[in-house]
Amino acid sequence: MAGSKALPGVLRWNLGDLTVTALNDGWFQGSLDLVTGIDKAEAGRLQVAGFRTEQPKITLNAFLITGAGRKPVLVDTGYGALAPAETLGRLGTALATTGVKPEDVETVLLTHLHPDHCGGLAADGKAVYPNAEIVVHADEAAHWLPDEALAKAPAEAKEYFEGARNAVAPYKGRMRDHRGGEVLPGIEAVPLPGHTPGHCGFRISSGSQSLLMWTDVVHIPAIQFKNPEAGVGFDVDGDQARQTRKRIMDEVASERTFIAGSHLEFPAFGYVDRDGAGYSFVPALWVGGE
């Protein structure tokens, strides 16, 4: 973003024959007022106990998948032009350091159509990724994109509907929807509904290794791992989001699944361990190559 002196947050991870690169889009100042499902004082206590500021900062990542003879695949686009703060919208700078140009990106997999995930698709009404197909769950497209959806949206939510529509508009004829399952060779969409109706993670497999990008299961790690009852005000269906979060945390802890998350703290790769009545996040060991 113009004026930012921050170095790009970029980290490459090997996954079998593939490289998965975390691209940090930045952060924004959140608030305990965003937290739902648990007492606000308890949420603040968990923040401080977790060595974080009482009022949470929310961080944002997208991911790039390259290698194994495939053209680059981007998972989400960051806020782009929809960035509400100078500390966001850094994905373009991060991507540039990888050597991948926007025109090289063959597919943009969208986890959901919130502005922090799809805002970077378009700038000034044009496609930022001019050669890319975009891929989104059918329920997500149906929730945000039809004219009737915008007409029915409450006044305070209309900007989210407009943001999603404007983001995908330049991709007319290049948008593919799905209902989960394999969306590209070795990449499976995993529906995780609740945060939004078609909110999807992606399971990326290469050789004997796999990674589940669970996207927005967690927004505020210090609170939601310890107490998965906690949600955020952005959840379209808070009860369903909570059920999904509890189910997937139990599953990835039991199966010791390698995960990555859009709002896990950069570089956002690791594991979920059981910890008392809740969980803790264990960052994976990064080594800078062999």
Ligand SMILES: [Zn+2]
């Ligand atoms: Zn998000």
